[in-house]
Amino acid sequence: xxxxxxxxxxxxxxxxxxxxxxxxxxxxxxxxxxxxxxxxxxxxxxxxxxxxxxxxxxxxxxxxxxxxxxxxxxxxxxxxxxxxxxxxxxxxxxxxxxxxxxxxxxxxxxxxxxxxxxxxxxxxxxxxxxxxxxxxxxxxxxxxxxxxxxxxxxxxxxxxxxxxxxxxxxxxxxxxxxxxxxxxxxxxxxxxxxxxxxxxxxxxxxxxxxxxxxxxxxxxxxxxxxxxxxxxxxxxxxxxxxxxx
Amino acid sequence: xxxxxxxxxxxxxxxxxxxxxxxxxxxxxxxxxxxxxxxxxxxxxxxxxxxxxxxxxxxxxxxxxxxxxxxxxxxxxxxxxxxxxxxxxxxxxxxxxxxxxxxxxxxxxxxxxxxxxxxxxxxxxxxxxxxxxxxxxxxxxxxxxxxxxxxxxxxxxxxxxxxxxxxxxxxxxxxxxxxxxxxxxxxxxxxxxxxxxxxxxxxxxxxxxxxxxxxxxxxxxxxxxxxxxxxxxxxxxxxxxxxxx
Numbered sequence: 001x002x003x004x005x006x007x008x009x010x011x012x013x014x015x016x017x018x019x020x021x022x023x024x025x026x027x028x029x030x031x032x033x034x035x036x037x038x039x040x041x042x043x044x045x046x047x048x049x050x051x052x053x054x055x056x057x058x059x060x061x062x063x064x065x066x067x068x069x070x071x072x073x074x075x076x077x078x079x080x081x082x083x084x085x086x087x088x089x090x091x092x093x094x095x096x097x098x099x100x101x102x103x104x105x106x107x108x109x110x111x112x113x114x115x116x117x118x119x120x121x122x123x124x125x126x127x128x129x130x131x132x133x134x135x136x137x138x139x140x141x142x143x144x145x146x147x148x149x150x151x152x153x154x155x156x157x158x159x160x161x162x163x164x165x166x167x168x169x170x171x172x173x174x175x176x177x178x179x180x181x182x183x184x185x186x187x188x189x190x191x192x193x194x195x196x197x198x199x200x201x202x203x204x205x206x207x208x209x210x211x212x213x214x215x216x217x218x219x220x221x222x223x224x225x226x227x228x229x230x231x232x233x234x235x236x237x238x239x240x241x242x243x244x245x
Numbered sequence: 246x247x248x249x250x251x252x253x254x255x256x257x258x259x260x261x262x263x264x265x266x267x268x269x270x271x272x273x274x275x276x277x278x279x280x281x282x283x284x285x286x287x288x289x290x291x292x293x294x295x296x297x298x299x300x301x302x303x304x305x306x307x308x309x310x311x312x313x314x315x316x317x318x319x320x321x322x323x324x325x326x327x328x329x330x331x332x333x334x335x336x337x338x339x340x341x342x343x344x345x346x347x348x349x350x351x352x353x354x355x356x357x358x359x360x361x362x363x364x365x366x367x368x369x370x371x372x373x374x375x376x377x378x379x380x381x382x383x384x385x386x387x388x389x390x391x392x393x394x395x396x397x398x399x400x401x402x403x404x405x406x407x408x409x410x411x412x413x414x415x416x417x418x419x420x421x422x423x424x425x426x427x428x429x430x431x432x433x434x435x436x437x438x439x440x441x442x443x444x445x446x447x448x449x450x451x452x453x454x455x456x457x458x459x460x461x462x463x464x465x466x467x468x469x470x471x472x473x474x475x476x477x478x479x480x481x482x483x484x485x486x487x488x489x490x
Contacts, residue, residue, distance in 0.1 A: 065310015066340040095311040095342045097464065122453040124446075135484045142480055150446030152453070162446030164439045187436040194409045194432055195439075197487040200477065201369075201395030201407030208367040208397065208468035219342065219464055223453035232445065235387055239380045242442040 001040040003028060009043050014053035022081045030108045033245060037172020038108040051075065057082045057100070065095055068209070071102035076127070079103045080112045080216065087220050088119040095221040099206075103127065104214035110163030110243055112218075113151030117159035122223045125149045126202045127216040132171055132184050133199050136192040145171065145184075146202040154229035161243025166199035246285040248273060254288050259298035267326045275353045278490060282417020283353040296320065302327045302345070310340055313454070316347035321372070324348045325357045325461065332465050333364040340466040344451075348372065349459035355408030355488055357463075358396025362404035367468045370394045371447045372461040377416055377429050378444050381437040390416065390429075391447040399474035406488025411444035413437075 001009075006027060010020040031039035055073035062068075067086075071079040079100050087096065106112075106127040116123040129144035145167035152160040168187040169179035186195035206215045233241065246254075251272060255265040276284035300318035307313075312331075316324040324345050332341065351357075351372040361368040374389035390412035397405040413432040414424035431440035451460045478486060 063310070063339060065308070065342070094308060097310070097340045097342065097466075122450060124450055135481060137484055139482065139484060140480065142477060148443065148446070150443075150450055152446070152449035160445060160449060162442045164442050164446075168436065187439055188433045189436075191413065191432040191434075197407045197409050198393065198395075198443075200405060200487055201393075201397070201409075204397035204405060204473040204477070205367060205369055205395055207473045208466065208470055211470050221342075221453065225453055225456050228449040228452045232387060232449070235385065236380060237384065239382055239384060242445055 001043065006040050006043055009047070013046060016054070019053070019078055023075070023077055026077050026081075026107050026111050029111050033108070033110075035108050036178075037170050037176065041172070041176060042105075042107070046075075059086070065092070065097060067096065067098045069098065069100040069103070071100060071104070073102070076100075076103040076106040076214070076216070080106055080125075083218065084112055084115045087116060087121065091119075091121060091222055092220050093222065094224070095219070098218040098220070099209035100216045100218075101210035102213055103210075103216045104129075106214075106216055108163065109147050109149035110151070110161045113149045113163075114159060114161045114243065116220060117151035117153040117161065120153045120155070120223070120226070121151075122153060122221045122226075123149075123151045124219045125151075125216065126206060128203055128206045128214050129171070130214075133167060133186050133196060136186060136196055143196075143199045143203040146199045146206075148198070148202060152229045153223065153226055154233070155226055156230040157233065158229075159243065160229045160232065160241055163243065166195045166202075246288065251285050251288055254292070258291060261299070264298070264323055268320070268322055271322050271326075271352050271356050274356050278353070278355075280353050281423075282415050282421065286417070286421065287350075287352070291320075302348075304331070310337070310342060312341065312343045314343065314345040314348070316345060316349070318347070321345075321348040321351040321459070321461070325351055325370075328463065329357055329360045332361060332366065336364075336366060336467055337465050338467065339469070340464070343463040343465070344454035345461045345463075346455035347458050348455075348461045349374075351459075351461055353408065354392050354394035355396070355406045358394045358408075359404060359406045359488065361465060362396035362398040362406065365398050365400070365468070365471070366396075367398060367466050367471075368394075368396045369464045370396075370461065371451060373448055373451045373459050374416070375459075378412060378431050378441060381431060381441055388441075388444045388448040391444045391451075393443070393447060397474045398468065398471055399478070400471055401475040402478065403474075404488065405474045405477065405486055408488065411440045411447075
């Protein structure tokens with residue numbers, strides 16, 4: 001699929017122009033970064049799903065330093081995009097935590113923290129996904145691959161964008177035949193208990209806000225200091241850092 | 246060293262009774278969990294260090310949903326203990342983020358989130374440590390082993406306490422000869438880039454609040470829902486879960 005076709009097929013699904021462009025930007029970013037399981041293939045997948053393209057996420061509760069959102073039937077991508085837009089329009093002072101319920105699918109989490117980093121904001125984002133990781137000792141799948149993304153702005157150049165799934169491979173890669181189902185386990189080999197533990201912790205953290213429906217949790221701040229990314233790039237002397245193409 | 250001797254030697258270092266007991270509880274908890282690098286051996290290490298046993302951490306800034314603390318010359322253990330005590334005494338409504346500068350050493354992070362979980366609070370805690378992890382492709386150490394701890398309360402039984410260092414082994418284990426220095430690398434083998442990325446992200450996140458001095462960052466909330474830990478224990482059917490002895 002080429003960009004023109006991707007845009008046209010998103011429009012044909014019934015999204016308004018702004019939402020279609022938000023979705024296109026996410027899928028196109030994933031495609032260009034080689035994360036094909038989050039790219040244009042998801043447009044074909046959306047064409048098989050039943051959803052309301054006019055649904056809009058809602059902010060349902062506001063506390064000092066905390067907001068709670070409800071996807072309200074909108075795709076998770078659009079919920080996270082709306083949250084990012086709100087944060088960039090009214091930046092946290094100095095910190096805001098945002099939880100989102102009925103927020104699925106959330107796609108490539110690095111895309112959202114990169115948006116925030118490009119606006120000068122530090123962000124940590126995680127999201128729950130269907131239970132696909134079993135305990136390293138076996139049994140049924142207990143928790144999702146639950147990625148953790150962290151965006152670090154860089155006023156002097158490219159931000160650093162961490163986006164780590166706790167699975168050795170992604171479900172998307174299994175679906176498109178690029179990975180074997182038996183590799184959908186916590187990463188780390190003999191240290192897989194560590195990735196499993198992180199997936200458990202992130203699942204429980206998100207569920208404490210939103211329950212068992214898919215959700216997301218975001219911590220965003222105005223950095224007190226913002227030279228980490230530039231310093232690390234200098235010290236790394238050209239080595240590829242998280243989020244680099 | 247036995248518990249009586251550990252208590253006596255902490256008292257001899259000049260701490261008041263309350264601080265000596267706080268430190269003893271941390272070291273004794275680590276000892277009982279087999280995390281010997283964070284246990285009584287640290288009392289011997291403290292005896293070689295120059296510090297002011299009467300120093301007390303200070304809360305230096307308060308915003309809605311956010312607090313910033315300064316270790317103020319106190320040991321990081323005492324700073325985290327004071328922060329936990331404050332959070333338990335006046336729980337977040339519903340979320341509070343706390344950053345702490347000059348907060349070192351922080352010990353076994355699981356100990357602090359367990360305290361909060363025992364009080365019914367969900368917590369995510371990370372802390373920076375000296376740069377000991379190099380990029381998986383080589384070069385100088387760039388980031389600390391930067392553990393991530395998540396505590397999940399369980400009104401029906403034992404909480405779940407995640408505490409994952411991004412290193413394959415700990416610096417403490419290298420110091421006491423239980424691990425080889427060349428194993429102080431990001432965990433994960435062929436997926437070590439994932440643990441390295443997490444260490445980078447957590448380092449940058451903490452440094453955005455407190456700069457390059459050792460610091461800690463804590464997100465704490467009153468759970469909207471608190472049945473995750475009990476449910477997971479049931480589904481795991483007796484398998485050992487994070488934080489179990």
